[in-house]
Amino acid sequence: GAVVSQHPSRVICKSGTSVKIECRSLDFQATTMFWYRQFPKQSLMLMATSNEGSKATYEQGVEKDKFLINHASLTLSTLTVTSAHPEDSSFYICSARGGGANYGYTFGSGTRLTVV
Amino acid sequence: AQKITQTQPGMFVQEKEAVTLDCTYDTSDQSYGLFWYKQPSSGEMIFLIYQGSYDEQNATEGRYSLNFQKARKSANLVISASQLGDSAMYFCAMRDLSSGSARQLTFGSGTQLTVLP
Numbered sequence A: 001g002a003v004v005s006q007h008p009s010r011v012i013c014k015s016g017t018s019v020k021i022e023c024r025s026l027d028f029q030a031t032t033m034f035w036y037r038q039f040p041k042q043s044l045m046l047m048a049t050s051n052e053g054s055k056a057t058y059e060q061g062v063e064k065d066k067f068l069i070n071h072a073s074l075t076l077s078t079l080t081v082t083s084a085h086p087e088d089s090s091f092y093i094c095s096a097r098g099g100g101a102n103y104g105y106t107f108g109s110g111t112r113l114t115v116v
Numbered sequence B: 001a002q003k004i005t006q007t008q009p010g011m012f013v014q015e016k017e018a019v020t021l022d023c024t025y026d027t028s029d030q031s032y033g034l035f036w037y038k039q040p041s042s043g044e045m046i047f048l049i050y051q052g053s054y055d056e057q058n059a060t061e062g063r064y065s066l067n068f069q070k071a072r073k074s075a076n077l078v079i080s081a082s083q084l085g086d087s088a089m090y091f092c093a094m095r096d097l098s099s100g101s102a103r104q105l106t107f108g109s110g111t112q113l114t115v116l117p
Helices: none
Strands: A004-007 A010-013 A019-025 A032-038 A044-051 A067-073 A076-081 A090-097 A105-107 A111-115 B003-005 B010-014 B019-021 B024-026 B032-039 B046-052 B064-069 B074-079 B088-096 B105-107 B111-116
Touching (some): A032 A067, A032 A076, A076 A090, B019 B111, B032 B074, B046 B074
Antiparallel strands (some): A004 A019, A032 A044, A032 A090, A090 A105, B003 B024, B032 B046, B088 B105
16 A cells, blocks of 8 residues: 655754654655644644645745745655744644555654754 | 534543544535544554545445435544544544645544543
């Protein structure tokens, strides 16, 4: 079946530094990647949608310059949290479209970011 | 705009009993898809079941079934013979299938299910 590998699973970084999260589709071409953010006990909130080779579309209220998304190839999309602050601490999870399994949506395993 | 509503923040069920998790949705689209996902404490999203808006039969996947009532815009998840491993957060989600959409999923607020021994 379709697999999306997301790394790192957990990261702790200092305030002011940048963190890069990678989502890689292992056995299919991900034409579209969705990036979500989830606070404890809450739902998944869509941050942005990216298509291979084009600029990401950000949801209202999401800072483009803070959350940089790159979808340079059909198998790799990255989310970089720039100048991270404690309020950016959250669970980030990607979802790729393009694989045939699960009616077209394959999720990464998520990244728990803690900014100290 | 699409909206998914899950009115049960938490549910308890006795092991081996059946449980129904509620989900209602709001959309003006004729074509859409409905999903249920399980999210254990580890955070991964586990796909459970899918129902298309034009599917006449209720979807079933093993112990999971979806009670789809289109006129009432509800898509409740039924878990039969609950197991301790079913304890998790459950999300209902909708996909916009209309032309031109990015086809992202919209999620409900989730229901935390606890299975009691």
